[in-house]
Amino acid sequence: MSLALFAPDYLIGTIGIAVFAITGVLAGAKKGMDLFGIIVIGLVTAFGGGTLRDVIIDAPVFWIQNFNYVWIATTAAIIAFFMEDYFWKTYKPLLHLDAVGVALFNVQAIDKTLLLGYTPAVAVIMGLITGITGGIMRDILADRPNLILKNDLYATPILIGGILYVIMIQLFPNATTINTITAIAVVVIIRVAAIRWNLTFPKWLLFAGKESEN
Amino acid sequence: MSLALFAPDYLIGTIGIAVFAITGVLAGAKKGMDLFGIIVIGLVTAFGGGTLRDVIIDAPVFWIQNFNYVWIATTAAIIAFFMEDYFWKTYKPLLHLDAVGVALFNVQAIDKTLLLGYTPAVAVIMGLITGITGGIMRDILADRPNLILKNDLYATPILIGGILYVIMIQLFPNATTINTITAIAVVVIIRVAAIRWNLTFPKWLLFAGKESEN
Amino acid sequence: MSLALFAPDYLIGTIGIAVFAITGVLAGAKKGMDLFGIIVIGLVTAFGGGTLRDVIIDAPVFWIQNFNYVWIATTAAIIAFFMEDYFWKTYKPLLHLDAVGVALFNVQAIDKTLLLGYTPAVAVIMGLITGITGGIMRDILADRPNLILKNDLYATPILIGGILYVIMIQLFPNATTINTITAIAVVVIIRVAAIRWNLTFPKWLLFAGKESEN
Numbered sequence: 001m002s003l004a005l006f007a008p009d010y011l012i013g014t015i016g017i018a019v020f021a022i023t024g025v026l027a028g029a030k031k032g033m034d035l036f037g038i039i040v041i042g043l044v045t046a047f048g049g050g051t052l053r054d055v056i057i058d059a060p061v062f063w064i065q066n067f068n069y070v071w072i073a074t075t076a077a078i079i080a081f082f083m084e085d086y087f088w089k090t091y092k093p094l095l096h097l098d099a100v101g102v103a104l105f106n107v108q109a110i111d112k113t114l115l116l117g118y119t120p121a122v123a124v125i126m127g128l129i130t131g132i133t134g135g136i137m138r139d140i141l142a143d144r145p146n147l148i149l150k151n152d153l154y155a156t157p158i159l160i161g162g163i164l165y166v167i168m169i170q171l172f173p174n175a176t177t178i179n180t181i182t183a184i185a186v187v188v189i190i191r192v193a194a195i196r197w198n199l200t201f202p203k204w205l206l207f208a209g210k211e212s213e214n
Numbered sequence: 215m216s217l218a219l220f221a222p223d224y225l226i227g228t229i230g231i232a233v234f235a236i237t238g239v240l241a242g243a244k245k246g247m248d249l250f251g252i253i254v255i256g257l258v259t260a261f262g263g264g265t266l267r268d269v270i271i272d273a274p275v276f277w278i279q280n281f282n283y284v285w286i287a288t289t290a291a292i293i294a295f296f297m298e299d300y301f302w303k304t305y306k307p308l309l310h311l312d313a314v315g316v317a318l319f320n321v322q323a324i325d326k327t328l329l330l331g332y333t334p335a336v337a338v339i340m341g342l343i344t345g346i347t348g349g350i351m352r353d354i355l356a357d358r359p360n361l362i363l364k365n366d367l368y369a370t371p372i373l374i375g376g377i378l379y380v381i382m383i384q385l386f387p388n389a390t391t392i393n394t395i396t397a398i399a400v401v402v403i404i405r406v407a408a409i410r411w412n413l414t415f416p417k418w419l420l421f422a423g424k425e426s427e428n
Numbered sequence: 429m430s431l432a433l434f435a436p437d438y439l440i441g442t443i444g445i446a447v448f449a450i451t452g453v454l455a456g457a458k459k460g461m462d463l464f465g466i467i468v469i470g471l472v473t474a475f476g477g478g479t480l481r482d483v484i485i486d487a488p489v490f491w492i493q494n495f496n497y498v499w500i501a502t503t504a505a506i507i508a509f510f511m512e513d514y515f516w517k518t519y520k521p522l523l524h525l526d527a528v529g530v531a532l533f534n535v536q537a538i539d540k541t542l543l544l545g546y547t548p549a550v551a552v553i554m555g556l557i558t559g560i561t562g563g564i565m566r567d568i569l570a571d572r573p574n575l576i577l578k579n580d581l582y583a584t585p586i587l588i589g590g591i592l593y594v595i596m597i598q599l600f601p602n603a604t605t606i607n608t609i610t611a612i613a614v615v616v617i618i619r620v621a622a623i624r625w626n627l628t629f630p631k632w633l634l635f636a637g638k639e640s641e642n
Contacts, residue, residue: 031637209245423459
């Protein structure tokens with residue numbers, strides 16, 4: 001049942017999980033960490049967000065239902081450990097694949113949440129939690145500055161894509177394929193543009209923080 | 215049902231959530247964070263504790279049931295972003311409102327936990343988790359020293375109020391209103407006194423830490 | 429029911445929880461933390477892992493079902509606070525007791541997970557999560573380098589013991605006692621050896637991190 005739900009997206013989902021684990025290792029690992037730590041870094045990046053989502057919406061945790069994901073992410077993290085040099089050379093293309101993964105998981109999370117009877121607004125938040133929590137957990141574990149502390153445009157494309165997706169579902173309930181492809185495309189395009197041109201929020205949307213050190 | 219439960223406290227609850235989001239932004243935000251990060255800081259402060267509580271006691275997560283809270287906290291965080299100067303000027307009164315919010319949510323958390331059939335001791339812990347977890351999560355996200363690392367008297371008033379409240383429920387099961395008001399008043403009074411006179415634990419209750427750096 | 433499940437291990441479980449709280453305080457507490465912070469540090473170390481496990485496998489959280497654990501861990505943390513000197517002198521023996529506790533909780537976590545109908549692979553992961561999460565949460569709260577950042581051989585013995593245990597259950601389904609004792613002994617032996625000889629992963633299993641600061 002639950003497996004069938006994800007069947008059409010399964011291949012992209014699998015690639016997405018592997019890419020998350022690899023980019024997670026590249027972005028999070030520190031010199032001298034042992035292989036066990038590297039695997040944890042990869043798994044937390046790949047599964048942190050979906051796990052928090054499933055716990056909040058009270059659904060069975062997705063990687064328990066589909067344990068293949070764990071093998072794939074573990075393998076990917078081990079490969080990233082041994083082939084670090086190679087993956088750094090392909091980091092930009094990997095970030096693009098990461099954008100595709102995030103875009104897809106956003107749509108999957110929204111579908112899953114709506115199917116459980118939650119409102120569109122809750123579903124959009126669950127897409128966002130799925131997309132950003134793993135990376136934040138990784139950065140906290142690895143003692144690196146996380147998403148909230150950086151100005152990378154990572155979360156905003158997910159949010160825009162999610163809002164667009166639930167609106168399209170309301171307007172065109174039968175155009176499932178078009179809705180899905182549009183929502184994925186919008187996230188990928190904004191995210192890739194952000195990577196390519198180092199887009200950030202404009203200055204007036206950055207916190208002035210005049211007295212925030214009190 | 216679950217909504218009705220909170221109905222009498224709804225107005226104060228709404229103000230409490232807004233105040234948590236605002237004090238959360240003031241205490242947690244750092245210069246240069248973008249608006250998205252500021253909103254996350256506000257939401258995590260306002261919802262972190264109640265979310266962890268609901269996940270542990272296996273209740274539906276409160277802000278999903280009452281999504282208005284999310285709009286309110288988001289709006290409050292955005293206002294705090296743009297009116298930082300104004301809110302710093304009113305920070306002391308805001309901290310007092312924060313104390314009222316914490317006191318109220320403590321009582322609500324205890325009521326909710328007891329209603330689900332848990333023991334008074336579990337309920338007191340759930341009040342505490344509700345009151346302190348959001349701020350701790352915010353400080354970890356924002357890379358600031360959290361509650362555990364500071365000597366602020368923030369958690370202790372909640373604990374004292376919670377213990378008093380469950381004892382009063384045992385002794386005077388019919389005096390609902392008096393019990394509630396007393397429990398809220400006790401937390402507010404101790405917390406406000408702590409803010410006003412910078413109260414901390416006495417020195418003999420601070421960790422000596424002779425070898426803790428080993 | 430659920431209590432009976434743990435009855436034979438109850439005494440060791442109780443000692444394990446107390447030891448976790450004490451070693452948690454010794455390893456995590458910092459000079460100047462107040463008694464409340466120390467108790468939180470002890471409780472988080474003792475209960476963090478089991479709580480995350482129970483939330484993920486959707487079981488009632490163990491310390492709510494068995495609240496005595498909370499009293500024991502709280503008492504142990506308070507004793508550690510006041511008798512820090514004494515416990516530092518016995519830190520090595522305490523670490524050995526900690527190894528016994530981790531080994532036992534690993535087996536308990538695997539049993540509990542299997543009993544709920546999950547696969548052996550999921551059960552092994554739950555043993556690992558139970559064993560390492562509390563210490564990681566403590567270190568994040570206390571702003572100290574966590575397990576992932578250090579090369580201590582802490583998680584690997586748990587993983588080896590867990591894999592061995594589920595294999596033995598498959599091969600010798602009736603040899604419950606022997607399986608349990610073997611799984612506990614393997615974890616304790618490897619962990620004690622790691623403590624005694626400062627064992628770590630070999631150098632080729634440490635992350636080279638050539639460009640990881642990008």
